[in-house]
Amino acid sequence: MAVDSDLTIRNLDHIYFFVENRTPEPTIQSTRSPSPTSLTLSRSASPSVGSSDGGCGSGSGSSSSGNSALNPLAAKFEPTACLTPPAPTTSKLYECREVKGRGLALFATSLIPIGTCIVSEEPLLHIGENVLHLAWGPYCRLSNLQKKTFDALHFYNPEHLHLERASRLLLIDPNDHSLDAEDVEELVQDQVRVMGIFACNNFQCGKGLAVFATTSRLNHSCVPNVHHSYNPTIKKQTVYAVRDIQAGEELCTTYLGGQGVYYVRAQRIESLRNNYGFTCACVSCSDMTGQSDARREFMSALAYGLQVFQYGSQSPDPVQCVPTSPLLALKQAEDLIYMLIEEGILSIELCKAYRLASMVALGLGDFERAREYAFSEVEVERNCLGGRLDDLVKNGAGAACWSENVDEAMKKAGVLPPAAKGRKPKSASQKLAAKMKKKQKKAAERGLQLKAERDAGREQKAAEKRAKIEAQREEERKRKEYDAAFPGLKG
Incomplete structure (x- = not known):
């Protein structure tokens, strides 16, 4: 692709990433077989548990680890009951209220326009490494009120995380003779509960993971109306509206980031059940016509083909849509943009598609379209992440940086009239x-x-x-x- 090397995407790994393969991977998983030395989480997105239409939501829950074989004499246990949840909170934009059978969830109390910052908050409980059992220490240091807030979040014990084994092998000191057998079992219950709550309510937070008092109440939808992201500039978790949200609508994010966006219904259902313990019933998962699945399957092929075109591949999948020329790549990127909007995916994946379309158009010398798509990327990025993006600007990775590069390329080519310098082209998303x-x-x-x-x-x-x-x-x-x-x- 004939694009100046100075105009390539840089340092976008933490928000912009392409689908690398089509094989589904669980959102939470142990990175290797259970061992006495580690218990880890690995996620594309790490939000709270629930479903926009029929998920678990927030609240207390219980499950046994099923690992009593580690100690044949140990009594089968259930996690200790959670404390009484705090009273539902309210703000000018949303309220937290009970939903029958699904616990607490967030609902808009008035019209929330696209691009509105709905939540901006610091972590409730943060761990610096992607290792689950490390949550126990910070939990013990929380105040009673903070523990009450944390304990009221949903608990789920995925079998593949082996929480009881982590407690017995990594957290219980075998040389601590002050604990009798009953004390040990009670401590294991508490530790399993804390790890289970953290596992299904955490988000990526810089280099680590964190649970948040409000953001962790967001339920899941495969067609989300908000986007969550940790902003290192302000050191807070932010939640923005990616479309206009009407009063009474539930605020829903997605738990399936990256390639999970392109999963078909069966893949999404399996991943959400395994990792969060609920069956999604959002508008996409409830589509019995097959149109949503057909779109997502085709979008996956388009995104993979564009990735191969942009970065190359030693063994490209022959069944994928790999364009053979920049002109075809531009058409494919435009098709991906259209289908993402049609499916209601209005977040970072749409930013990526606009960026690639702009890059290819610039390489073809189609400056008008390159600028149009660059402006549209700025628009979508602002809706998802807000305006405080110092980290992206510093790395030259933000949409505004790319838009400036396009303008500079146009000036060098003598095709950008001086009077048009500050003029914004019509948004491609509007078209x-x-x-x-x-x-x-x-x-x-x-x-x-x-x-x-x-x-x-x-x-x-x-x-x-x-x-x-x-x-x-x-x-x-x-x-x-x-x-x-x-x-x-x-x-």
């Missing part, structure tokens, strides 16, 4: 939204037409049936009159 609206209008009109045709067909059939019945009645009436007039001939 695509207009196209989608037009398409939806046509579909609605076609639907009304089909309905009218079906109604007309039903009415015609009903009229024919009525006419047939009337004809039968008339024939029966004439037969009776004939029988009455000629009784001798009857039978």
Whole structure:
């Protein structure tokens, strides 16, 4: 791709990443077989547990680890009961309230416009390494009020994390003779509970993981209306609206980052069940027409093909859509943009697609489209991450940095008029939204037409049936009159 090396994407790993393969990986997993030395988490996204439509939500829960074979004499245990959850909190934008069968969740109390910062908060409990049993120490140092807030979050014990083994081998001191057998079992219960709560409520937080008092209440949707991200500039977790959210709507993020965005329903269901213990029933997972799955499967192929085109691959998958020229790559990136918007994926994956489309267009010398897509990336990035992006700007990785590079390239080529320096091109997302609206209008009109045709067909059939019945009645009436007039001939 003929693009200046100074204009390539740099240092985007922490927010911009392409699909590397199509094989699903669990969002939480041990990095190796259970051992007495480590218990780790590995996630694309690490949010709270729940479902936008039928997930677990927040609240107390219980499960045994199933590892009592480690100690045949140990009584089978359940995690200790959580403390009474704190009263639901409210703000000008949202409230935290109980949902029957799903615990606590966040709901908009008024219209939240796209790009609004809904939550900005510091961690409640933070660990510096991706090792789960390290959560026990910081938990013990929390205040009673903080422990109450943490304990009220949802507990889930994924079998593959082996929480009881971690407690017995990594946290219990075998040389501590002050604890009798009953004390040990009670301590194991507490440690399993804390690790289980942390496992299904944590987010990436800089180099470590953290649980948050409010953000960890966000439930999951495969078509989220908010985007969560840790902002190292302000050292806080932020949650932004990626589209207009109406009053009464539940605020939902996604637990499946990166390539998980492109998983089809069966892959998403499996991952969410294994790692968070619920079955998602969001609009995408509830789509029985197969359209959502078809879109995501095609988007996965498009994204993988663009990755191979951009970075190369020693063994590209022949079934994937790998473009053979920059012109085809631009068309493929535009198709990916359109399908992401159509599916309602309006976060970082959309930023990536805009960036690649802009890069390819610039390499082709199509400056107008390069600038248009660069501006659209700025727009989506601002909706997802806000304006305080010093870390991205410092690394030259932000959307605004790329937009400036495009303008500089246009100036060097003598195609950017001085009067147009501060003029913003029309947003590509607005254009695509207009196209989608037009398409939806046509579909609605076609639907009304089909309905009218079906109604007309039903009415015609009903009229024919009525006419047939009337004809039968008339024939029966004439037969009776004939029988009455000629009784001798009857039978």
